[in-house]
Amino acid sequence: MERKLIVTSSPHIRSKEATDKTMRDVVIALVPATLAGMYYFGFQTLIVVLLAVAAAMATEAIIQNIRKQPITVMDYSAAVTGLLLALNLPPEVTFWMPVVGSIFAIAIAKQAFGGLGHNFINPALAARVFLIASWPVEMTTWKFPVDAVTEATPLALIKGSRIVPESVSIFNMFIGKIGGCIGEVSALALLIGGIYLVYRGVISPRIPVAYMGTVAVLTLLYGGFNFNYMMFHLLAGGLVLGAIFMATDYVSSPMTAKGQIIYAVGCGLITVVIRLFGGYPGGVSFSILFMNVVTPLIDKYVKSNVFGGVKK
Amino acid sequence: MNLLSFRGGIHPPHSKEMTEHLPVEKALEPEIVVIPLQQHIGAPCKAIVEVGEKVKVGQKIGEAGGFVSAPVHSSISGTVKKIEKRMIINGTGTCIVIESDGLNEVHESVVPKGDVETLEPKEILDIINEAGIVGMGGAGFPTRVKLSPPPDKKIDVLILNGAECEPYLTSDHRLMLETPEDVVYGLRAVMRVLGLEKAYIAIENNKMDAVLSMKEAAKEFTGIQVVVVKTKYPQGSEKQLIYACSQREVPSGALPMDAGAVVSNVATMSAISKAIRTGMPLIERICTVTGDGIVEPKNIMIKNGTRISEIIAQAGGYKGEPGKLILGGPMMGFAQFTDDLPSTKTTSGVLVFTEEQARLPEPNPCIRCGKCVDICPSFIQPFAISAYSLNGMFDMAEKNNAMDCIECGSCSFICPSKRPLLHSIRMAKREILSKRRKTK
Structure with missing residues (x-):
């Protein structure tokens, strides 16, 4: 028979899932938060977002070109990194900062370690921390939405206190009428995106729920069972953004369900410790980065029992 | 309804609609059959006929070559033309080539053996052995061996596998209808052999008509319970099905009998029934010929040794240029490079893909999404074993429980980066096994 039959080992069918579709879903899930940022902080946030995304994609393309690798900028993964970084920047940030941040994220945190799938820490968070460490003043100057007055974020206001100031409304914090980074202010918009990701099967709710749950329990205890205080901590700062979109980054989080819970509880614990006792007002970025580094260790030691294996 | 199931698994498209409503047709009488002496797991048979000898339908032509083995029989009457090495599924093997005389004369040994109620368990076991019955779900493990556990293994769970979780295949479905x-x-015979009062027939809930049909057929026998299991791949995998029905886990590295369970396929039961009631050994089976590369997909009753090319011709032939020819289902079946092969006792499906379907996507880097870990029904970590394997670190693959892989292919199916996960795990398993053999 002269027919050319293809012979491969089984299975002979593949699911329709693909990396670029997954990443595109993340972009879609971030649209509500991006729009909320624009609504509260104005048009210049769009420029920040576009600059960060463009810089990330350009850096990826250039480096892949130099490394003689296939150019994969259209797989949305660089776009997601740029977008996440932009959403983690103050709304009034000078326009070169998202560009510098994106170049750092892609060139240092991602491509230097081997590109997609090999970055041991979340590139967007690495870039954010790089920017905070290098330009602390620019990175912590906040604009309060609507009346455009520069003032402290809620987390800075509450530092060292166990009572929520009367000027802070939990409802405003939920919808996003507070100071903060472009994408972190509206918990509502972020939750919509998170529900979309869970619905699409892109993320499992394990990490966000365990992360926020840990923060909730610890702040409830610390605040003396003050429900308002707990809600404040859940909605303030980058917790919702971090828990849903950053801590769930595939590459830098553990693979097993058990490992993911340990990782998420670790994130929650460190976040609360930094917020309550540390020098920085917010602790989400640092806690996730720290747990990113712990991830290989978790993956090494936390394994599920094999089917029919000895129960421990 | 609370459906029985296991943890993990995937939901590939069923693709059964092409043939699930088509009654089984009888295939045309083959003019030539090519009967491999090895159609089962275990030792190949020894030919007991010679070239030029006349044979009849149901006549034994190959004697079992060991304890784990099963005899083969002629599926037609005619003359033995050749006994030679030929291409068979997954390699080459000695085959007996018989040319039909068109008479289909039945051999004298084919006489009813009695009734299941009056036959002794030992007698039933001998009938099963003599009829060359093997597991017809795909693996082809000799049924007599499966039904003869060592005395220290107490069997108390018997499950009939009617899950048919492989996409495209509908032969078991049609049989149950x-x-x-x-x-x-056949099930009652097996219950008698094992001395059991109870047995389950497990069927996925995408075949509710088969559930009703089996319930109706089994209603007089209170010990037989038809259970509905969730439609999920690999529900029909032995260990997963035992868990779904009895919540027992077969110990890692052990056999179902170590969990006190025996699983057998519904088609095997039908073969046992025929062997007892008519005396006819296993010489034919239902085969689903399907796929987008087939003109007229259908379920046909084929005689053992019919060439695959003839089977395809009877389903209208190839539609366009075929891209891939698979014997079995798309998840665990074997791709072939030619259709000049004989069918065997385990040929449950002939699946033809178009050129476009045959091409597998290019792999991308692993993004550590963890989907393979989430869905693995053996609870191992395909991504890690695969990475070790691809780097030649087979001892690490072994430490990461590579040998617990059941090769269901769910990981390769689900992977968004289209990585060759199962392929590389298989490679590791081979290396580990060959090392174990060397050190022994």
Whole structure:
């Protein structure tokens, strides 16, 4: 028979899932938060977002070109990194900062370690921390939405206190009428995106729920069972953004369900410790980065029992 | 309804609609059959006929070559033309080539053996052995061996596998609809052999008509319970099905009998029923010929040794240029490079893909999404074993429980980066096994 039959080992069918579709879903899930940022902080946030995304994609393309690798900028993964970084920047940030941040994220945190799938820490968070460490003043100057007055974020206001100031409304914090980074202010918009990701099967709710749950329990205890205080901590700062979109980054989080819970509880614990006792007002970025580094260790030691294996 | 199931698994498209409503047709009489002496797991048979000898339908032509083995029989009457090495599924093997005389004369040994109620368990076991019956779900493990556990293994769970979780295949489905009483009769024989009062028939909930049909056929026998399991791949995998029905886990590295369980396929029961009631050994089976590369997909009753090219011709032939020819289902079946092969006792499906379907996507880097870990029904970590394997670190693959892989292919299916996960795990398993053999 002269027919050319293809012979491969089984299975002979593949699911329709693909990396670029997954990443595109993340972009879609971030649209509500991006729009909320624009609504509260104005048009210049769009420029920040576009600059960060463009810089990330350009850096990826250039480096892949130099490394003689296939150019994969259209797989949305660089776009997601740029977008996440932009959403983690103050709304009034000078326009070169998202560009510098994106170049750092892609060139240092991602491509230097081997590109997609090999970055041991979340590139967007690495870039954010790089920017905070290098330009602390620019990175912590906040604009309060609507009346455009520069003032402290809620987390800075509450530092060292166990009572929520009367000027802070939990409802405003939920919808996003507070100071903060472009994408972190509206918990509502972020939750919509998170529900979309869970619905699409892109993320499992394990990490966000365990992360926020840990923060909730610890702040409830610390605040003396003050429900308002707990809600404040859940909605303030980058917790919702971090828990849903950053801590769930595939590459830098553990693979097993058990490992993911340990990782998420670790994130929650460190976040609360930094917020309550540390020098920085917010602790989400640092806690996730720290747990990113712990991830290989978790993956090494936390394994599920094999089917029919000895129960421990 | 609370459906029985296991943890993990995937939901590939069923693709069964092409053939699930088509009654089984009888295939045309083959002019030539090519009967491999090895159609089962275990030792190949020894030919007991010679070139030029006349044979009849049901006549034994190959004697079992060991304890784990099963005899083969002629599926037609005619003359032995050749006994030679030929291409068979997954390699080459000695085959007996018989040319039909068109008479289909039945051999004298084919006489009814009695009734399941009056035959002794030992007698039933001998009938099963003599009829060359093997597991017809795909692996082809000799049924007599499966039904003869060592005395220290107490069997108390018997499950009939009617899950048919492989996409495209509908041969078991049609069997349960068309001759459910055969399945029940065979099951009663097996229950007698194992001395069991109870047995389950497990069927996925995408075949509710088969559930009703089996319930109707089994209604007089209170010990037989038809259970509905969730439609999920690999529900029909032995260990997963035992868990779904009895919540028992077969110990890692052990056999179902170590968990006190025996699982057998519904088609095997039908073959046992025929062997007892008519005396006819296993010489034919239902085969689903399907796929987008087939003109007229259908379920046909084929005689053992019919060439695959003839089977395809009877389903209208190839539609366009075929891209891939698979014997079995798309998840665990074997791709072939030619259709000049004989069918065997385990040929449950002939699946033809178009050129476009045949091409597998290019792999991308692993993004550590963890989907393979989430869905693995053996609870191992395909991504890690695969990475070790691809780097030649087979001892690490072994430490990461590579040998617990059941090769269901769910990981390769689900992977968004289209990585060759199962392929590389298989490679590791081979290396580990060959190392174990060397050190022994």
